[in-house]
Amino acid sequence: MPGLTDRERTTIARIIRVNHAGETGAIRIYAAQLWRVRRSYPDMVPALEKMRRDEIRHCAIFGAAMIERDTRPCRVMRLWSLGGFVIGFATALLGRNMIWVCTEAVETTVHKHLIEQLHFLRDRDPALFTAIDAIKDEELEHRDHAIEMQEGRGSLDHMAYAVISTLTGLMIWLSTWGDPSLMARDLRVDQV
DSSP states (O other): OTTOOHHHHHHHHHHHHHHHHHHHHHHHHHHHHHHHHHHHOGGGHHHHHHHHHHHHHHHHHHHHHHHHTTOOOOTTHHHHHHHHHHHHHHHHHTOHHHHHHHHHHHHHHHHHHHHHHHHHHTTTOHHHHHHHHHHHHHHHHHHHHHHHHOOOOOHHHHHHHHHHHHHHHHHHHHHTTTHHHHHHHHHHHHHO
């Protein structure tokens, strides 16, 4: 994109990579959860399969954006994949409510991150801005559905929510070399 600084191009590449990696992790979460849900909670299968299909489509969008902008996948992609599977499997073992707590925690953290990205991208990469804005809305639908399906929250649910949110945020930060901190700072400055 003409007119961008090297730093802006680097940040855009990191945005694409972390989103692609995050979608890969989400796909793995849903795959692990579906393994258990199909056996124990078949009524949850349609919602989780739809969410997984959405994440697969989002991953493809970011995969195409990597090609268009000549960037490569995230260096810690395997960690996203393994982490997604472990979180999905563990929450599925802990039951129906924990699956929804997991979805809420991940999507709430991702939503905050996407808002920061959108602020950064608005005037720098309109095509990527539009794609992420549409994806953000679907991620919010996932979060809202998860909140609606929960049957209250016990102390284990609160603890799991905090751990999953923290791990998701940490993976985002590690995958972008701290760019979310810079974007969040820029967002605060613009809002003053």
